[in-house]
Amino acid sequence: xxxxxxxxxxxxxxxxxxxxxxxxxxxxxxxxxxxxxxxxxxxxxxxxxxxxxxxxxxxxxxxxxxxxxxxxxxxxxxxxxxxxxxxxxxxxxxxxxxxxxxxxxxxxxxxxxxxxxxxxxxxxxxxxxxxxxxxxxxxxxxxxxxxxxxxxxxxxxxxxxxxxxxxxxxxxxxxxxxxxxxxxxxxxxxxxxxxxxxxxxxxxxxxxxxxxxxxxxxxxxxxxxxxxxxxxxxxxxxxxxxxx
Numbered sequence: 403x404x405x406x407x408x409x410x411x412x413x414x415x416x417x418x419x420x421x422x423x424x425x426x427x428x429x430x431x432x433x434x435x436x437x438x439x440x441x442x443x444x445x446x447x448x449x450x451x452x453x454x455x456x457x458x459x460x461x462x463x464x465x466x467x468x469x470x471x472x473x474x475x476x477x478x479x480x481x482x483x484x485x486x487x488x489x490x491x492x493x494x495x496x497x498x499x500x501x502x503x504x505x506x507x508x509x510x511x512x513x514x515x516x517x518x519x520x521x522x523x524x525x526x527x528x529x530x531x532x533x534x535x536x537x538x539x540x541x542x543x544x545x546x547x548x549x550x551x552x553x554x555x556x557x558x559x560x561x562x563x564x565x566x567x568x569x570x571x572x573x574x575x576x577x578x579x580x581x582x583x584x585x586x587x588x589x590x591x592x593x594x595x596x597x598x599x600x601x602x603x604x605x606x607x608x609x610x611x612x613x614x615x616x617x618x619x620x621x622x623x624x625x626x627x628x629x630x631x632x633x634x635x636x637x638x639x640x641x642x643x644x645x646x
Contacts, residue, residue: 415596415603417500419446420478422599424504433597439572449478456480459639460532462631463563464488466641469527472555474518475538479505481530486510495521519551526555529562534637536566536616540607542588549623553644562642563630568612571636590615613638621645 419432423446432444453461464484469491473482476494478501485492486509494505495516505513518538529552531538539548552562570589590610596603611619613629620627620642630639 413601417498435595467528471528472526531564535564536611537608539609566611567637569610
């Protein structure tokens with residue numbers, strides 16, 4: 403998922419990269435920097451993938467989507483375009499102006515520049531938070547506020563479909579033990595910076611949630627949390643519904 407808080411970006415990294423690819427100016431990928439791990443890359447063509455190229459978790463989430471759908475952190479619009487093809491009422495949001503312009507050019511009529519935490523006066527049957535959708539929460543201590551805000555956007559019988567990963571395996575040593583930075587309150591709290599064509603974003607917080615931690619937070623905030631399916635890389639898809 404593309405980061406969805408305005409403070410994440412002093413440059414529209416994703417928007418620039420997505421626009422370049424759409425305009426046939428693709429020459430390089432997005433670099434992801436972390437203080438804890440080696441640099442990684444996000445291949446820009448991957449942001450334009452079609453349904454057959456999507457991971458199983460994303461395909462399953464799209465299959466389960468119904469009614470009026472909100473695609474949070476829509477990026478280039480891959481998920482929204484598929485759901486549009488299924489004749490669903492889809493709204494796509496992202497804080498990247500460049501990404502939203504491309505979504506609109508690709509035919510997504512309700513593509514809006516918006517931070518989900520600023521979205522109000524609307525309700526949806528399905529809210530999609532994909533590509534590590536928990537990431538935009540940033541820190542574990544913000545999860546209750548985030549889940550409470552989702553309550554204002556979901557219909558009584560609606561669903562939130564969220565994928566994330568248990569990244570504890572990254573801290574496992576050769577003997578099966580774990581090394582974790584004791585200054586962190588939770589091992590899934592990460593910090594990243596994005597780089598693309600000599601531009602850099604601000605450093606931003608990004609949250610990976612193991613399922614048990616997510617489930618406990620949901621119970622405390624008045625949600626049910628169901629494990630829908632698991633992926634091959636410690637990732638999973640969860641379905642959240644309002645507790646009756």
